[in-house]
Amino acid sequence: MIPTIPNMRTWRRNLARCARCLVKGRPASLRHMLEILGLCVIALTEELLATAKQSEVIGSGIGTRSSVSPTFGQSKELADNSDQYGKFPVGSRVQAVWSEDGEWYDATVEAITPNGYFVAYDEWGNKEEVDPDNVRPVETNALVEAERVAEATKQAIKRKIAQAASSDFQARTLPAKLRIQPEDPEDVKVTKRKKIHAFKSKMRVEQLEVAQNKRQNAWQQFQTTKGKTKKVGFFSGRKRESIFKSPDDPHGKVGVTGSGKGLTDFQRREKHLHLKGGSAETDD
Known part of the structure; x- marks a missing residue:
């Protein structure tokens, strides 16, 4: 509903009545008129908001219709x-x-x-x-991604172990606040003794961890260097060649090790003549 001029005139008359009640000192009538004016203000605000919203919807519809309407192909x-x-x-x-x-x-x-x-x-x-x-x-391949993550984790563990093994254990000195002084009371001495015992126990545990990391790192280095050697046998996963297999050479014999491979070709030894004076004398 759009506010009209008669509505505005009615609200102005109510405002004038409030002013007269205020001058005459009638608080009950003034309160009643103020409530009426408040309701009028709320109603006016709601009407203005509804009118503005309706105008916005109408304007957007007109703008959409007035703009260049896309064809079916453009819409698609x-x-x-x-x-x-x-x-x-x-x-x-x-x-x-x-x-x-x-x-x-x-x-x-x-x-x-x-x-x-x-x-x-x-x-x-x-x-x-x-x-x-x-x-x-x-x-992304799930299997490849899992292998990549596993390899990255493995390398990170190796780096951590190598870093821990490369650094030797360095025993920390006892803090000055834990040292027992002659003038300390008996209860303070007992407390310091307990803390000193806990400090030494912690140092022993750290020393054992460093030693264990060194042994683990040495074993892993052994596995990486020696484990790459190709071996044959029952537990190696590589089959030992049978002596009864067919030889590569058609003239070889079955069951004879090295048959058909030929003899070892040694370098032919020759006699070297060292000439004196830069020239060689030949017999006629």
Whole structure:
């Protein structure tokens, strides 16, 4: 309901009555008139808000109808673009096709353009605009990702053990506040003795941990260096070659070790003549 001029006149008359009641000193009548004016103000405010909201809705509808109405194809294109934009927002990690070689590379979406996405390739830092059809989410293999995490954890443990083993144990000295002084009371001496005992116990535990880390690091180094040697046998996982297998040489004999491989080719020894005077004398 839009406020009219008669409504405004009625509210002005009520305001004048309040003023007269205030002058004559009638508080009950004044209170009643103030309540009426308050209700009128609330009603006026609600009407103004409703009118403003209705005008906004009507104006937006007129603006939409007066603007260029998209055709069916344009509406479909806008819907497709909105779907694509919602699929990969700015900052998403994706895979995009590089225009130079047509291969997929990891990239990051930096902006959304009318023609697709503006991406930056993670490995080389190149940036270009890519068609939406040439953008896809990053393909992650769960097994490969689990192996990568396990390997990273293993390397972190190795680094921690190596760091702990490389640093020798350094015994800390007893703090000055725990040293027993001759002038200390008996109860203070008892308390300090208990703290000294706890301090020494902690030092022994730390020393044992350092020694254990050294032994563990030495064993792991032995495993990494010696464990790479190829061995054959029952527990090695590599089968021992049978002497009864067919030889590589068709003229070899089965059951004879080294048959068909030929003899060892030694270097032929020759006699070297050392000539004196830079020339050699030959017999006629």
